[in-house]
Amino acid sequence: MTPAASPPRSHPGLLLVLLAGAQFLVVLNTSIVNVALPAIGQDLDLTPTGLAWIVNAYLIAFGALLPLGGRLTDLLGHRTAFLAGLLVFAAGSLAGSLSAGPTALIAARAVQGIGAALLSPASLAILLAQWPPGPARGKALGIWGAASAAGGAAGVLLSGVLTSTLGWWAIFAISALLALPSLIATLLLLTQGERKPTARLDIPGALIVTAGLTLLVYGLGAKDATPLPDFVLPAAGMLLLSVLIPIERRAKDPLLPPSLLRNRSTATGNLLMLLLGAVWVATFFFLPLYQQKILGYTPLEAGLTQLPLAAALMAASWGAGRLRGTLLPGLLVLAAGLLWLARLPADGAFLPDLLGPSLLIGAGLGLAFVPLTALGIEGAEPRHAGTAGGLINTSRQVGGALGLAVLTTLAAPAAGPAAPATLAHGYRRALVATALIALLAAAGAAIHLLRDRNRTTTTAATPSGHS
Numbered sequence: 001m002t003p004a005a006s007p008p009r010s011h012p013g014l015l016l017v018l019l020a021g022a023q024f025l026v027v028l029n030t031s032i033v034n035v036a037l038p039a040i041g042q043d044l045d046l047t048p049t050g051l052a053w054i055v056n057a058y059l060i061a062f063g064a065l066l067p068l069g070g071r072l073t074d075l076l077g078h079r080t081a082f083l084a085g086l087l088v089f090a091a092g093s094l095a096g097s098l099s100a101g102p103t104a105l106i107a108a109r110a111v112q113g114i115g116a117a118l119l120s121p122a123s124l125a126i127l128l129a130q131w132p133p134g135p136a137r138g139k140a141l142g143i144w145g146a147a148s149a150a151g152g153a154a155g156v157l158l159s160g161v162l163t164s165t166l167g168w169w170a171i172f173a174i175s176a177l178l179a180l181p182s183l184i185a186t187l188l189l190l191t192q193g194e195r196k197p198t199a200r201l202d203i204p205g206a207l208i209v210t211a212g213l214t215l216l217v218y219g220l221g222a223k224d225a226t227p228l229p230d231f232v233l234p235a236a237g238m239l240l241l242s243v244l245i246p247i248e249r250r251a252k253d254p255l256l257p258p259s260l261l262r263n264r265s266t267a268t269g270n271l272l273m274l275l276l277g278a279v280w281v282a283t284f285f286f287l288p289l290y291q292q293k294i295l296g297y298t299p300l301e302a303g304l305t306q307l308p309l310a311a312a313l314m315a316a317s318w319g320a321g322r323l324r325g326t327l328l329p330g331l332l333v334l335a336a337g338l339l340w341l342a343r344l345p346a347d348g349a350f351l352p353d354l355l356g357p358s359l360l361i362g363a364g365l366g367l368a369f370v371p372l373t374a375l376g377i378e379g380a381e382p383r384h385a386g387t388a389g390g391l392i393n394t395s396r397q398v399g400g401a402l403g404l405a406v407l408t409t410l411a412a413p414a415a416g417p418a419a420p421a422t423l424a425h426g427y428r429r430a431l432v433a434t435a436l437i438a439l440l441a442a443a444g445a446a447i448h449l450l451r452d453r454n455r456t457t458t459t460a461a462t463p464s465g466h467s
Contacts, residue, residue, distance in 0.1 A: 011189060015130065016140055018185045019123040020147035022082070025089065025178055026116045027151030028158070029058055030400065031284040032175070033109075035159035035299045036168040038292055043168070044102045052408050055285065056401055057106045061113025062120075063397030064213040067255050068206040069117035070390020073125050074383060075201065079190040081386070082122035086186060089115025090179035096172030108172070117390075124389030126190075128377060138374070142321015145370035149313035149362075152284055157310065159288075160303020205248055205255035212240030213398060257384055260391065268448045269376030270395040275441035276368055277396035278403020279334065282434045283361060285404055286411065287341070290427045291354075294346055294420055305350055309362040316366025326367040327375075328449060331442035334364025338435035342428045346420060364438070407433060 033040070037051045046054070073081040092111030099105035127144055131137040162170040219233025248254040260266050291297040291305065320326045337360025344353050376392035377385070411430035 012130070014185070015126070015189055016143060018182060018189055019127050020144050021178075021182055021185075022086070022119050022123045023144055024147040024151040024154070025175060025182070026062075026120045027148045028155045028178075029093075029112055029116070029175055030055075030281060030397075031152050031155030032159045032171045033058075033155075033168075034284055035156055035288045035292070035302050036163040036171055037289070039163050039168045039299065040105070044105065046102055048408070048412060050102060052404065053106055054102075054109060055281070055404060057109035058113040058116070059281065059397050059401035059404070060214055060218075061110040062116045063113075063394050063401055064210040065114055065117035065206070066121060066390040066394035066397065067209055067387070068201070068390075069119075070121035070125075070387040070393075071201065071206075071255055072118065073122045073386025073390070078122050078126045078129070078386070079186070081118050082126065082190065083183070083186050085115045085117070085119030085122055086179055086183050087115070089119055090176050090183070091115070093172050093175035093179065097169045097176065099169075099172075112175070120393045121386045121390035124373075124377070124393070125386035128380075128385045128389070129382065138321050140321070141374055142318050142370055145321060145366070145373060146314045146317035149317040149366050149369065150310060152280065152313070152365075154310060156284060156288055156306040157303040160299040160301070160306075164298060164300035164303075200253045202248070202251050202253055202255040205244060205251060208240050208244045208247065209255070212237045212244070213401075215240065216402070255387075256391065257387060260380060260384060260388060263378075263380070265375050265378040266380065266388065266391070268444070269372055269374075269378070270392055272441050272444050272448075273372050273376055273392055273395040274399035274402075275437050275444070276331075276365075276372060277399025278407075279338070279434050279438050279441070280365060280369075280396070281400030281404050282407045282430065282437075283338070283365075286407070286427050286430055286434075290344065290424070294344075294424045294427065295348060305354060306358075308355055309358040312359045312362030313366045316363040317370050318366075320367050320370035327371040328442060328445045330364045330367025330369075330371075331438055331445055332364070333360050334368060335435045335438035335442060337361035337364055338431055338438060342431035342435065344428070346424050368441075403434075403437065 033054050037054065040046065040054060041048075041051050044050075069081065069085070089112055092108050092113075092115055095111060096105060096108035099108055124144070127140055128137070131140040158174060159171050162168075162174060214237070215233050216237030219230070219235075219237060248256060249258075287306075288302045291302040292299065297305070316326075316330070320330070337357045340360065341354075341357035344357075348354065373392055376395070377388045380388035407430045410433055411426035
């Protein structure tokens, strides 16, 4: 079987812009709805749980289908997967801008997620194939990570500007418009790579992952939407995911190759990215709500005040691609920023209360994201580049969906409409829990670094004749 090949790198600068731009679009849509949520809820008469599903429909479809998207990238070729992802993503974005009801909007968000599940691993696979391990790949990953970081922060800013001027529908129209130049650039820059025609898709594995994750996240985040006891749907999801392990062991072409799962770096990177995903999504979900519902910011003001966070995130991501050892400091800085933000008073102001924690949070996210991405794909064989890229992105998106499901429950009032003081208390509680997740990730990173240092020391002390 021949590994899926990527096109020759005849225009490396333009190619990197294309790949970074695709990742920007993917991450943009994890946060672009956040500032617009109050306006969407008012127009479509959505409950807080329904609003969370405007976010979660994208995250679940994206996260649950990423393993399949990564596998398709390896089987069908990087260009085919990249182009298909762009087309589906653009179609979902256009449908979202035309949605007249909550069901249509949630469905459009799911279509966006399906497109993103192809687009993101394909872009990372092309990057890995065209920039071999070394400083050049580190710089390319730094730019790719900076674009990813910019997408998360720019989503909040664009959401505020567009919601205030044109209406919430425009946040989806802009994604469709931004996909057009990427489609043209793909046709011009990328040529079809080789395929592995004898390999087969692991359809049972993909179906089980999708169903299991959907039940798990829906059961956690929509407890009032079903007459079943709260534990039934999450337990069913966990049961389905546990069945996946023996099925994958017997599969001829498993969705997740065993060599990836046995790799310690891959396992550690994905576990920590799961935690970072929860922190990332929760931060960009609760901060705009806090600003609008408690501090009284307009959507435009809430978006503009994300600029310092966005700048810190981009600068830290760019720097993390050129430096070593930024993972643990980044997670600690991130936790400190979240704890600082959690003490935000109900009458807080931007300069004394928001600017400092925003800069710390942005810097921490950027310093941690790039090395975690590199750790998650470290050691992957070239023929599994798409799968490795899909897996690390799966961890981030599923972590975000699971984290948001749990943290929105933690932040919600006990019953009925809540006064601003009650809402503020719930948001603070959720932000403290988010900081604790960041600290848990920092502890995991410290353990990994210690093990890696001990292993390096042991190898260096072993005589070459006995190694």
